[in-house]
Amino acid sequence: MEYVLDVKNVSKYFGKRRILNNINLQVKPGEVMGFIGPNGAGKTTAIKVILGFLGDDGGEISICGYDVKKDYEKAMALVGGIVENPDMYRQYSGRLNLEMYARTHDGVTNERIDEIVRLVGLENRINDKVKKYSLGMKQRLGLAMAMLHRPKLLILDEPTNGLDPAGIKELRDILLHIAHTEGAGVLISSHQLAEMQNICDRAAIIVNGNIVAEDTLDALNRKVSGGPRYTVDVDNPMEAIRIVNEYFGEVDPEEERRSGSCDPATGNLSVPITEEEISEIIKRLALGGIRVSGIKADKTSLEDAFIAITGGGNSIA
């Protein structure tokens, strides 16, 4: 099994309006895949098509090798998910909601329910009615429901909504555990780009129903800015740029030559280098008589990538 989710050439129309245009999306076991796009790009629609809420208008979807149309029950038994908001029966307790959902899956024991409740940190409130829950608690319950049957594919539509920073960190830990330790594939859409950067191994960017980019975060960064960038605090920026460009002249082929730049307001040097090149650059700057007082990685790169690819005109969602 190469992919836990394999979406091939899937299209979807609402009336005459085309919402998804031949999208392709793959999620491997053990990876967290970000799904990013502006409002109305088709993220939720794509997730609803994958989960069977909406019928597709052409294309193939398979989950862990099971075709969704032919082996619906087998395919869906391997998926857990939250679509839009974590809606459930508000008038019942969280536990009853979990029990009712568990009944539709094979092999979910009461012990498993207890375990998952502890995992999402709802053990004190699980017997309360859902209508008394905050949005964050509902997200936790939705996550518990999605993970209850140990799915091979977890699809989460904006799961960080309503979570406080501590909750987001817990979510990240849980997802990384599921993907990297338990080997499940996770597809996660979110407008918290900073969070995506910390969680995702790869990301797909969707604009107007087209997937315009899909790659590792590093590769996406490189597509936008030729790779990761570092900001270096120096006392003589002009001399520093000359030394850095001399280095780029030695290592890069002519047609793809990188170049450093200087922020005139701060006098800081910005250089597109990889982590491995840091010591070499510092060494060369020191030998050239430049005093280096600090170096840090540029962390806005996914956002840059997103804005660059989507054209930046749309608000991020």
Added chain:
Amino acid sequence: MHKFSALFKNEVIKAVRKPLYIILLAIIVASMLLVGGFIGIGRAMSETVYLSLDGNQDLDSLNVKLQDTLKDVDSAASKAEKELAKYYDEEMGGFKDLSSYDDFYYNYYSSFDDRMYEVNYLLQRISEKYVASRAGNEALNDSNTAGYALFRYIRNDVESSYYSGEMKKISEQLSEKYPLLAKYDDTYGYSSLRYDSSLILPEEKYNEYLKIIVDNDIAKVFDNMRDDIRYSSFLGETEKKNQLESIDVMQSLYRDDMSYDSWTDIQSAFTRLSNYKSILESGTDASGVKLTEDQKAEYALMIAEIETGMKVGAPGYGGKYSTTDKTTGTTLIDIGLIFSQILVVLFGALIVAEDFQSGAIKTLIIAPVKRRRIVDAKFALMAVLCLTCALLVFISYMIAAFISGSDFGTNIFVVGNNVITMSGFFYYLFYVLVSFIPIFFHGCFAFMLSTLFRNAGGSISVSMATIFVVNTYAATFMSVMTMIMGGNTYFLQHLQMFLPSSNTAIADALFASSLPGEFNLGALLTGQLLGNTELNNPLFSFFYLAILSAVFIFISYQSYIKRDIK
């Protein structure tokens, strides 16, 4: 299969946790028991009332009032008599002029007339109570028996004769005492002092009737009926002979533990029999149209059927062995059915729509079950709910009937030459089950709307409006169509036939029908479908509702499975 049972169990959990459903189920039981209780109390109280009258206290006070009023009548009459002499021209035999008549009328006669009305009223009350105090207790103890029917028949006679007799006496005394007033009345034809003597029984006959009531001697009633016929000045010799024969048969059919319904069935069967016979003899129907050979055969069959019934003691579909108290039974059950209908329709309208409105549909769709299975589970639960309600209604009926003092009894059906007896237990069980066919049909309709609208408010309001309001106005719709379509009776008949509202009264048609030759429970049990002249016979209705339900179910499945969930 285990997915179905998991989904079904989830639906059950949801249903039993919904207070609305539990409250409606409680209302079904409570309303039936309450009405049963009221009927029981009503019966007990009417006995008490008549028992207390045995002391004749009310009768005494009524008599005192009557005597007082008669004194007023006397004084008003004496004034009127004196004044009348002034205005009245003996030779002319009338009033001297019109204004003198007006003066007399407004000043003297009207007050006399008013007092006479009071006398009238008091005499009616006295005659009622007089009879009731003597015989009421005995007869009402057994109010469900045919004895009660006879008692009412006789009592009315005695009441009117007592009242008329007393009135006659008073009138005679007044005319003797005030000859002018009596003459005046004669002259102008006023009836205040003269009462129709045909209502007045001879004194010895009146006493005889009273004795019959007191002794509860039914044989005497039949003898009296014979006398009435024998001495009638209206009936011809042949009619007298026929009617006397009928009395013999009626007497042979009478039984002490017979239900009131059975007795009225017998009486109406006699009426129908003589109607059918005279139609067949004359060869034309009531409107004078000549009968076809088919129609003649049908009448002959209906006559044969009634006569077969007569032989075995069941001229209608009640009869000798029918001791079921149908009026109480169907009243109690129908109350349960109304609330069952509301419950099932609400359930159908909410079961899908609520999932959509709460958003909980997502947890259903994301589960590894086909959408078809979800609808399976929901429909299955609606069917189970219908059966649960049916059982609850039946059990509540048994208890309510016990409280009300009614019992199952036995029923008899005559179809052609077949006679079927059926215990009241099964009769009512069957009645309840058949009544749930249209309820399930309405549930399917609401379910369909629920899948189409995906909105609780919309599906509830439209289904309730359709079932409770549109059905009510089906008759109005038909009269509008009649105006538009004019004389196209074929179209109108068939339009009426295919209106769902014309087909929802299966149980009524099957159980209440007592006309020979119609399709009814008896015909169903013997597999005889003869004489289905009615367009909307219960069998047609059953299949028609079944087909419509299947269409609703099909649409529900298609809508639930095929449509996107946005």
